[in-house]
Every structure is written in structure tokens, then in C-alpha cells.
Amino acid sequence: MATNLTVDGRARVLADGNEIPLLALGVWQVPEGPETENAVRWALELGYRHIDTAQAYRNERSVGKALADSGVPRDEIYLTTKFNPGGKDAEVEAQRSLERLGVDYVDLYIIHWPQGGPTWAWDGMQRAQAAGYARSIGVSNFNVPELDALIAVADSRPVVNQVQFSPFEFRRELLDACEERGIVLEAYSPLGTGRHLDDPRVGEIAARLGRTPAQVLIRWAIERSLIVLPKSTHRERIDENGQVFDFALTGEDMATLDSLDQTDGTAAARESKWW
Secondary structure: OOOOEOOOOOEEEOOOOOEEEOEOEEOOOOOOOHHHHHHHHHHHHOOOOEEEOOHHHOOHHHHHHHHHHHOOOHHHOEEEEEEOOOOOOHHHHHHHHHHHHOOOOEEEEEEOOOOOOOOOOHHHHHHHHHOOOEEEEEEEOOOHHHHHHHHHHOOOOOOEEEEEOEOOEOOHHHHHHHHHOOOEEEEEOOOHHHHHHHOHHHHHHHHHHOOOHHHHHHHHHHHOOOEEEOOOOOHHHHHHHHOOOOOOOOHHHHHHHHOOOOOOOOOOOOOOOOO
């Protein structure tokens, strides 16, 4: 599988030529205000350079405040937000996101889920990209037929598909389909919102390596050259979750983790829809 990793192994080159860091801080379910501001500020202090938010999270203002207060130059931070398809026009909503974030552009703008069908919002996404509001555009929670329907009408193809993905949700057919189409898979909820941390097989690998279960689960995605978005609001865990580039999993470790899949290697992006 061609991965198009950068020389340092910490980022991947997308189909449009832009580079995306493999590790990101996700801020789903983190409320607007100090909790989001602190998480983003700590992540940047600890070396993270990719922050992932969304219009539907309602915390873009806090993300933007933390970015501004961090002192890290804007061009050193990879910033993702997502179009809420409850809105009518992705270009208009991109402008509003930029105002809340206090930035001139986002690096990646994603359709958050395929509400109303996979193609209707793409014109607005392309207009947002053409206007310079977003450097790259992509999707989230899209299955293979939805990706193909979109590709068929797209002038600018989606470069990422962000889905729930971990050893326990190892959507192998979806991953293969994305790679075949030049789309990078992004793994959200890699820790299963904490559910996966207590699995004894993950714990056994972590104990042998002297690592945390979270680090093992995140590393599993890194080994596959996927973008991975662990979320935490605790500084020490944000720090630990970032320490994943100085060790490797063996082939046996990867096979053990692969065997934890509970989706039968599905090509589906979701087991059930929330929209």
C-alpha cells in the first residue's frame, strides 16, 4: 500500500499535494470555554500540530482563542473543521467557521456526515476551496457507494474520509476502498471513547512494551499510516497520547490487534446513523 509519508514519518501527503500530520487532537464533546481552550493549548505546547474541530461541536471560538494565545505560527498548525449538513451552503458556513476560529483559512474542511445524500453539499465545498477558505476538502462517515457517487460528480475530489476506526472497528474493506480511490482514512474515536482501554489483549501488549493501552491503540493506526484523532481534556493524557512515534508494534502485535475487529471488516462507515 502506497502511503506517501513525509520523510520524518509524522505526516502524509494527500492526493492534492498538501501534507497532513498523522496525529491530531480531537475536541468532540468538549464544551466551549476553558476546557476546550486548555486542551488545545496543552496539545500545542506538547508538540501537536493538528487540531480537529467541527461546526456541530460548537467550540470553534474556543479552539480559535487557544490557537491565537498559543504563539505558534498559523502556518505551523494544521486545522480541520467540518460542515454541518444541517446548513444550506458549505461555502457560507465555511466563512462563519473562519470568523469563529479567527483564521483566514482552514487546512481541511469536511462534510461531517452525508445527510440529505452524498453529493448536494459538494458544490459549496468546492466553492469554499476555490475561495481560499479551505486548502483541502473531504468527507466523514461516508461509505463506499456514497464516496463513488461523490467522486462521479466532483471536480475537486475528496482527499480524506474521517470515520470511526480502531482495532475494534477495523473497517478493512472501507480502508482498502479509500486507498484505491486516493482517499486517506482518518480514524476518529481510536480509543472507543475509553471503552477499548480495558481490553486485556491491548493491556498485555502495552505491559510488554512499557506503554499505555491508549498508546498501543493510537500506534496501531500510525503503523497503517492513518490520520488518528485521540481526544482528551487531561494534560497528562494528551502528553501520553502524543508519545507514539518512538516505538513500533511487531507483526504479531498488529495481527493480535487486527483480530479484535467487531465489524467483520465492513465497508460501511457506521453501524447506525445518527442523522
